[in-house]
Amino acid sequence: MAFSMRKSKFRHVFGKPLKRDECYDSIRITKSTWDSTFCCxxxxxxxxxTxxxxxxxxxxxxxxxxxxxxxxxxxxxxxxxxxxxLAWCPHNDDVIASASEDCTVRVWQIPEGGLVTNLTECIVVLQAHQRRVGLVIWHPSAQNILLSAGSDNKIFIWNVGxxxxxxxxxxxDVIHSVSFNLNGCKFVCTCKDKIMRVIDARSGNVLTEGKTxxxxxxxxxxxxxxxxIFTTGxxxxxxxxxxxxxENDFSKALCMEDIDQSNGVMFPFYDPDTSMVYLLGKGDSVIRFFEVTDEEPYVHYLNxxxxxxxxxxxxxxxxxxxxVNICEIDRIYKLHNNGLCEVIPFTVPRKSELFQEDLYPDTAADAAAISGEDWINGTDAEPCKISLKQGFVSSGPEPTAVRKSNILDKKVIGTPARPAVDKPKPVAATPAPAAQPAAAATPAPAATPAPATSGVELPPNDANELKSEIAQLKKRIDGQDKIIAKLEKRLAALEGGIEDMVDDEEN
Structure with a gap:
């Protein structure tokens, strides 16, 4: 029987934690037993x-x-x-919402650059729950829309503005988890009564429910x-x-698999760009990741x-x-019991120094697609998208646009043609000029340089002619050098005679 491995570009995803000095240490992490991630x-x-x-x-x-x-x-x-x-606003990186046992939800504006002193004044306090609030989730595409769920079995959707x-x-019953769909028109929630419900976010009507x-x-x-809908339980x-x-039928699961017999609640983290799901449980030392596809068994174990x-x-x-420069597709921040927050990047090994477009489709932007008022009035919109290519910096040399000639244009069929070379005209020898008095003496004309022949292959006859012309030019230059030497001697003699005559007159 032939064994075939399912093809996937995420089959070799691996996590490698950063060094301790690149993580966050000595944090007084809360000792609460509430089923929450404690980190955002x-x-x-x-x-x-804390x-x-x-x-x-x-x-x-x-x-x-x-x-x-x-x-x-x-x-x-x-x-x-x-x-x-805790939940950071997806449309403003400085805004965070917090849920508390004091029955309130507070929204905070973090000053640019981080905190310098304790922040005690929030932007807005959202009060409606009668018991502790255990969940806060922002709307994926509408601005200033926040969902909160409390132990009073109530879910509120707020306009934070x-x-x-x-x-x-x-x-x-008590709500354990809540998750919006892609455009935020409905959400799924799991409760203590073991029933999972899909609820219309505007009307509150239950669209689908069933025991999972x-x-x-x-x-x-x-x-x-x-x-x-992906679930853990x-x-x-x-x-x-x-x-x-x-989402329309909870009578039978598309797939259901047992994992182990540990007792920690497993939290699924979903990456919509890669269709990968990471499973993390409190008290676990293992992070499992899967790929969700349209082919059976739908959920494929990766590593x-x-x-x-x-x-x-x-x-x-x-x-x-x-x-994106190291092909990092996800990053998880793991809290330890000793106060360490460890950073674990998950990467896909690639040798290419180019931007990997298949790993990074357009992802959710930090801008809202619609306003909160438009959403409550019935408008739906998927999150705005941005490309991650603008954050890519190549480690190799910058490509330059060089226009090269087509090598096929130089290819000649048959015997190659002889390159055309202009033959230099013969230069006639000129007689030496007669001696002139010193005042009328003029320098000889500069020697004409020989034509450059490097890189040009000449036929034999042309080469002989050029050699004879070069010899004539050298002979002519030698003759002119002799004439110049004679003129310089005569000029020196004339200048010496004039100086003697002046000396005799002064005496």
Whole structure:
């Protein structure tokens, strides 16, 4: 039986962590047991929920400020209770939303360059939940639209600009995860009652619902760009598993696979540009990654990244922040229990020094496609796209546009033609000029240089003629040199005689 390997350009993706001095160290990471990632990243900043007494706070560091974090580093500290979740705005890299046990959602504006002192004043406080708020998610394409989910079994969709709630949706049980579809007209949520629901984001109507994973532990779901839904959860035997579902039918999974028997909740991170899904679990030391395609079994295992340290939390860098010069397709920020935030780039090995267009299709831009008012009035739009090629810097020499002649134009069939050479005209010898008095003496004309013949192949007859002409010119130059020498001697004698005559007159 012939064995054939499935072809994929991501089959050799590998993760290699950066050195410790290129990571972030000595961070007092929160000890909360809430099922959250505790970390959020964008191309400018990394935000990490920290341990704080008497209130909630989180740390915001510029991406380039690596190394040891000072114990008195400035924090974002405005919540009255622990912070549970963070989310950077996809349309403004300086704006971040935080959810807290104090039943509020706060939106913060980070000053340019990062924090210098503790930030306690937020842009807006969103208050409507009656119990702690555990999830915040921004709309993928509409400006200033934010979704929050709390333990009061309610989901609110806010206009951050005005601070008012557009939509209030109530579900039967506690929400574990929420994910918008590509244009944000609907979202999928998983709940404690083991039911997964697809809900219209404007009306709050349930479009599809059904039981997916049979286990009682929390499950997670993420919308794929083609409308399918990828989930992680537990079986009845408490085995961790993943599944792929049709958004219109939850009666049977497109595929369902068991992973292991660990008890940590698995979080799926989805990259829509590569159609890859990364599975990360709290307490795990392994990151698994898969590719989702249209061919069965739909979810294809690629590889895994394994380390010795267990994960406390993690963040996923948007595609705008990856390094395209080294073929980096994704970057994960892994929180350790010892306070280290480790940076792990995932790259595709390529030897070419050119921009790899097949790895980097146009990705989501940092500009909103529509306004929040247009979205609530019924307008849908997919996220704006940008090319990552503008961030590529070639390590090789810059290509120069050189126009070369066509070598076929010089090719002659048969005997090659003899190159045309202009024959020089013979030069007649001229008699030596008669001696002139000193006042009328004029310098001899400059010698005419011999014509350059380098690089030109002459026929034999022409070469002999040219050699004889060169010999005549040399002979003529020698004769003129003799005449010049005689004239110089005569001039010197005349000048000496004049000086003698002047001396005699003075005496």
């Amino acid at each position: 990243v964008n191309p400018k900043y990394v935000a990490i929920i 341990e704080a007494a008497g209130g909630g706070s989180f740390l915001v560091l510029p991406i380039g400020k690596c190394g040891r974090v000072e114990r008195d580093a400035p924090l974002v500290a405005g919540h009255k209770a622990a912070v549970l979740d 005005t601070g008012e709630a557009y939509v209030e949706i109530e579900v039967p 994973h049979q286990g009682s532990k929390p499950s997670q779901a993420v919308y794929l760009k083609d409308g399918r 537990f079986s009845r035997m408490s085995e961790r598993q993943y599944g792929l579902w049709n 895994l990244y394994q380390s010795k340290e267990a994960m406390r939390g993690f963040g996923f860098m948007p595609k705008r922040g990856v390094n």
